[in-house]
Amino acid sequence: MNNRSLIASTAISGLLALGLATSANAAPDTGKEKCYGVAKAGQNNCAANGHSCQALAKNDNDPAEWKYVPKGECEAAGGKTSAPESKM
Numbered sequence: 001m002n003n004r005s006l007i008a009s010t011a012i013s014g015l016l017a018l019g020l021a022t023s024a025n026a027a028p029d030t031g032k033e034k035c036y037g038v039a040k041a042g043q044n045n046c047a048a049n050g051h052s053c054q055a056l057a058k059n060d061n062d063p064a065e066w067k068y069v070p071k072g073e074c075e076a077a078g079g080k081t082s083a084p085e086s087k088m
Contacts, residue, residue, distance in 0.1 A: 033081055035074035039067040048083075 044057035
């Protein structure tokens with residue numbers, strides 16, 4: 001395999017990997033909403049609170065952590081549908 005073929009195949013592989021990573025973070029179907037303050041430790045859905053991945057929440061019901069719940073059930077579970085104000 002010559003250098004051009006190697007570079008082209010590497011670039012294509014990188015773009016494919018980027019597309020897969022992006023689609024993995026896509027929001028679930030429209031029947032769900034983000035609910036802040038209800039995630040148990042290790043059960044958050046995505047980046048928040050200084051970390052960049054799901055399942056990294058350190059405390060139960062941290063107001064800055066969120067998880068997806070069926071629409072309309074967040075407040076009944078004791079959560080909020082908007083992120084808390086940052087303290088910067």
